[in-house]
Amino acid sequence: MFVRNGTSKLKKVLLCPPTYLNEAAPINEISKKYAGQPLNKEKLTTEFEQIVSAYQSAGIEVELQTPTPEMTNAVFARDFGGCVKEGYILGRFKKELRFPERKAYADKLRELGIPKIAEVKEGYFEGGDFAFLTEKEIAVGIIDRTNQRGFEELRAALTPLGYRVYPVPADPRYLHLDMCFNLVADHLAVAYREGLPVAFLELLKKLEIEIIPVPEEAIFKHGCNLESLGEKRVLSLKQNQTVNTQLREHGMEVIELDITETLKAGGGPHCMTFPLARG
Structure with a gap:
């Protein structure tokens, strides 16, 4: 078994x-603000070491991908696909900048x-939407x-395995689902409720998933981009003080990361993490 769900004990990740x-390529609403400005390499390295250390300190094994010069945005390891208990689904990137990462x-x-x-071959599917x-x-x-065709390919592959796959359309400015919704524990999520479709909100209610609400501006500050470690533990950002306080009030242990430079490229802790084993 590889990845059983999104909130049980995380055992192994790929970073x-x-x-x-x-530099931040202008391919999303966040990175556009920093386009053309060189990123602080020393800070990027320190921030990456910090997330590796956080996982290792939590008893989670870390596997590392070796990037090549054309893999500029590969730090956001989440996006190449999705992983379930039977194995992984290879996605298909929309932006040419990220094509080399797929192979x-x-x-x-x-x-x-x-x-x-x-494997998604005709449409587009990125792991931040899974x-x-x-x-x-x-x-x-x-x-x-991720587009409709990519969703249909994904659903066609997962349905025979017994999964029920639901589409969640939202404003393209939000980039990925993990920027505006994230399950952090069984029956607990962080989300910008007003940006999600009514059908999805009704599904969450049916599944008895409580939402810790965030405002729309939190999306662009990575207020939802959290990584569940299981056992009521979650990786968050130090800057997410309001969200972190609410998580603690819900009995969560919040491990804060002081990451700011990496965020300029458009992704946070969840984007940086591809789960390999969880159960």
């Missing part, structure tokens, strides 16, 4: 150092012995980087 991330990550998962159970709700319910954002 990629920001070796060739020199590199597929090669890495082959090296790690994780089977590819499906979210477990329960062990058998999966939400898929149709926002900016």
